[in-house]
Amino acid sequence: GQNIDQPTEMTATEGAIVQINCTYQTSGFNGLFWYQQHAGEAPTFLSYNVLDGLEEKGRFSSFLSRSKGYSYLLLKELQMKDSASYLCAAMDSNYQLIWGAGTKLIIKP
Amino acid sequence: GAVVSQHPSWVICKSGTSVKIECRSLDFQATTMFWYRQFPKQSLMLMATSNEGSKATYEQGVEKDKFLINHASLTLSTLTVTSAHPEDSSFYICSASAGERQEQFFGPGTRLTVL
Numbered sequence: 001g002q003n004i005d006q007p008t009e010m011t012a013t014e015g016a017i018v019q020i021n022c023t024y025q026t027s028g029f030n031g032l033f034w035y036q037q038h039a040g041e042a043p044t045f046l047s048y049n050v051l052d053g054l055e056e057k058g059r060f061s062s063f064l065s066r067s068k069g070y071s072y073l074l075l076k077e078l079q080m081k082d083s084a085s086y087l088c089a090a091m092d093s094n095y096q097l098i099w100g101a102g103t104k105l106i107i108k109p
Numbered sequence: 110g111a112v113v114s115q116h117p118s119w120v121i122c123k124s125g126t127s128v129k130i131e132c133r134s135l136d137f138q139a140t141t142m143f144w145y146r147q148f149p150k151q152s153l154m155l156m157a158t159s160n161e162g163s164k165a166t167y168e169q170g171v172e173k174d175k176f177l178i179n180h181a182s183l184t185l186s187t188l189t190v191t192s193a194h195p196e197d198s199s200f201y202i203c204s205a206s207a208g209e210r211q212e213q214f215f216g217p218g219t220r221l222t223v224l
Contacts (some may be wrong), residue, residue: 101152
């Protein structure tokens with residue numbers, strides 16, 4: 001079956017760095033997405049990886065290892081506004097997104 | 110980035126009534142639109158996938174006669190919740206995709222409360 005695993009909740013301190021891990025099992029693979037979702041709002045796109053390696057975009061970076069079925073989202077210089085849920089989603093061979101349950105990130109001053 | 114709008118943002122209705130939610134891609138032509146439902150503190154649940162001009166593909170467990178989807182053009186899809194009941198109260202989110210990578214752009218969501 002298809003499955004996405006990510007931690008339910010993480011806590012970090014303002015100004016610090018946090019890494020949110022995601023492992024996936026899908027029928028075929030067409031890329032790994034990370035979305036940010038604030039409470040009561042729709043998800044917003046953060047990153048997309050289809051090749052192995054690290055993609056950096058400002059304070060946020062995303063890493064992918066296809067052989068390990070593993071990705072992580074790295075957030076640097078954390079700000080209070082980064083408190084949100086972070087959703088990992090893998091696209092399968094039918095171009096359908098398989099969603100993780102999301103990781104709730106709590107930022108403390 | 111691409112912009113997707115949803116209308117209404119929130120709606121409160123009586124049990125037994127029908128509610129229509131519109132999803133529009135404002136600055137691109139969406140080959141595919143997706144409808145999701147999200148209950149509090151849960152992840153997104155895909156309800157159906159629709160392609161312009163063809164019938165929607167519903168996920169297992171989603172009643173197609175209750176959740177009517179119409180994708181009349183490359184910029185508009187509608188979801189109608191027929192004979193809504195309190196258990197249908199949820200956050201309904203649409204997304205649209207175009208292009209080879211088929212990244213999904215999300216609408217802002219519609220919060221439905223059925224009394």
